[in-house]
Amino acid sequence: MTVSWPWASVPAPTFTPATSIAAHEIPSSPGVYAWVHDDEVVYLGVAASGLRSRIRTHLGTAADLSRSAFRRSVAGHVLTTPAASSRKRLSTLDVKDLAVVNAWVRECSLGWIETTNADEARELEDTLLSKHRPPLNKQ
Numbered sequence: 001m002t003v004s005w006p007w008a009s010v011p012a013p014t015f016t017p018a019t020s021i022a023a024h025e026i027p028s029s030p031g032v033y034a035w036v037h038d039d040e041v042v043y044l045g046v047a048a049s050g051l052r053s054r055i056r057t058h059l060g061t062a063a064d065l066s067r068s069a070f071r072r073s074v075a076g077h078v079l080t081t082p083a084a085s086s087r088k089r090l091s092t093l094d095v096k097d098l099a100v101v102n103a104w105v106r107e108c109s110l111g112w113i114e115t116t117n118a119d120e121a122r123e124l125e126d127t128l129l130s131k132h133r134p135p136l137n138k139q
Contacts, residue, residue, distance in 0.1 A: 003039055003111075004041065006134075018108045027050075030046075031121050032044065033055055033113075036110070042136045044128055045070060070136065078104050079093075079100060
C-alpha cells in the first residue's frame with residue numbers, strides 16, 4: 001500500500017488494514033493515529049491516555065457513534081448525517097446506514113506513532129494538523 005503521507009517532517013507509520021488489527025497488537029502508550037482510505041490520510045487523532053483504548057473505540061461497530069469522532073465524521077461524509085445528530089446517545093443511524101458506515105471503516109487502514117507521554121502526543125497532533133488537515137478532521 002502506498003499512502004500519500006502529507007507530513008514530510010515526520011516518518012510515516014506502517015499502515016495495516018483495519019480488519020486485520022487485533023487489540024493486543026495496538027500499544028497502550030499515548031500517541032497519534034491516522035486513518036487511511038483509498039491511499040489518502042482521511043483522519044488524524046490523538047490518544048493521550050492510550051492508543052489501544054482509543055482505537056478500539058473507533059473500531060467498534062455499535063449504532064452509538066457518540067464516543068468516536070472518527071465514526072461520526074465517516075457518517076457525515078458517507079451519509080451526510082449532521083454531526084449533532086450522531087453525537088446524541090443513542091445515535092439516530094438505522095441498521096442500513098450503520099452498515100454503510102461500518103463498511104467504509106472496514107475499507108480503511110490504520111497506522112500510529114507512539115509517544116512517551118500525553119503532552120508529547122497532543123503536541124505532535126497539533127503540529128501535524130497545523131501543516132495539513134485531513135478531510136474528516138473538523139475544521
